[in-house]
Amino acid sequence: MVTALPRPTPDAALITLAEPSGAPIRVYPGQFFTLSLSIDGERLRRAYSLCSEAWGEVPEVQICVKRVSGGRVSGLLVDTLTVGARLDVHGPSGDYGLRPDAAAPSQLVLISGGSGVTPHLAMIRAALRHCPQTSITFVYGSRSPAQALFLDELRALAASYPQRLTLRLFVDDPQGEAWDGGVGRLTEARDHGGPSPGTPPSRPRRVVRRLRP
Numbered sequence: 001m002v003t004a005l006p007r008p009t010p011d012a013a014l015i016t017l018a019e020p021s022g023a024p025i026r027v028y029p030g031q032f033f034t035l036s037l038s039i040d041g042e043r044l045r046r047a048y049s050l051c052s053e054a055w056g057e058v059p060e061v062q063i064c065v066k067r068v069s070g071g072r073v074s075g076l077l078v079d080t081l082t083v084g085a086r087l088d089v090h091g092p093s094g095d096y097g098l099r100p101d102a103a104a105p106s107q108l109v110l111i112s113g114g115s116g117v118t119p120h121l122a123m124i125r126a127a128l129r130h131c132p133q134t135s136i137t138f139v140y141g142s143r144s145p146a147q148a149l150f151l152d153e154l155r156a157l158a159a160s161y162p163q164r165l166t167l168r169l170f171v172d173d174p175q176g177e178a179w180d181g182g183v184g185r186l187t188e189a190r191d192h193g194g195p196s197p198g199t200p201p202s203r204p205r206r207v208v209r210r211l212r213p
């Protein structure tokens with residue numbers, strides 16, 4: 001059941017879900033839920049990653065749905081979902097992420113673009129709280145500052161944990177807004193030397209290697 005539904009940007013819905021019975025939900029950062037909706041007589045299933053903090057049993061979870069242009073499910077969820085609605089939700093599923101029963105990594109390098117921020121935000125929140133030996137570098141690219149999700153939360157976490165969380169934020173185009181992060185696609189040249197017109201994209205493997213101290 002949907003218990004809260006703020007819209008952090010015009011194109012996104014932050015959906016809080018709870019079991020109608022009040023039963024706790026067992027979930028770990030990096031896992032996702034599958035929403036099943038009937039649209040025009042067709043059953044459509046879409047996966048959405050947990051973005052709230054989770055480290056075992058919680059009373060509710062949050063997912064963030066970002067509208068995909070022309071998308072059937074994301075547009076419907078962002079535009080028409082209301083508090084109190086009951087959704088057909090399966091999960092949680094997935095092995096990606098952090099678990100209390102596994103050794104905590106000393107370093108995490110997480111890279112996402114757009115709505116891909118969601119599982120990484122959950123992992124960052126959990127690691128900062130539950131894995132005190134873990135340091136995190138998070139590289140996050142968005143089209144514009146207005147379309148970047150969770151910027152305030154990420155900056156607040158980085159301010160609270162300056163020794164453990166390093167943010168590398170990028171936008172394709174600041175679109176006239178104040179922006180203190182990088183500009184351009186996530187290429188090796190832009191990450192380390194600022195925009196360099198004509199520089200070909202680097203392979204992700206090389207970006208990860210150069211982010212290591």
Ligand SMILES: Cc1cc2nc3c(=O)[nH]c(=O)nc-3n(C[C@H](O)[C@H](O)[C@H](O)COP(=O)(O)OP(=O)(O)OC[C@H]3O[C@@H](n4cnc5c(N)ncnc54)[C@H](O)[C@@H]3O)c2cc1C
Pocket residue numbers: 032046047048049050063064065066067068069070071072073074075115116118119
């Ligand atoms: C593990 C996992 C986790 C995810 N987590 C998140 C998350 O946290 N947040 C989030 O927002 N998304 C997440 N996603 C993506 C999400 O599952 C959906 O894929 C997304 O919301 C788009 O679904 P949709 O029904 O709106 O788009 P769809 O209807 O599937 O359309 C997608 C695109 O394909 C085009 N298209 C559709 N049909 C055709 C066709 N016949 N011919 C040509 N083009 C077509 C559409 O125009 C659109 O651009 C996740 C996906 C996975 C696999």
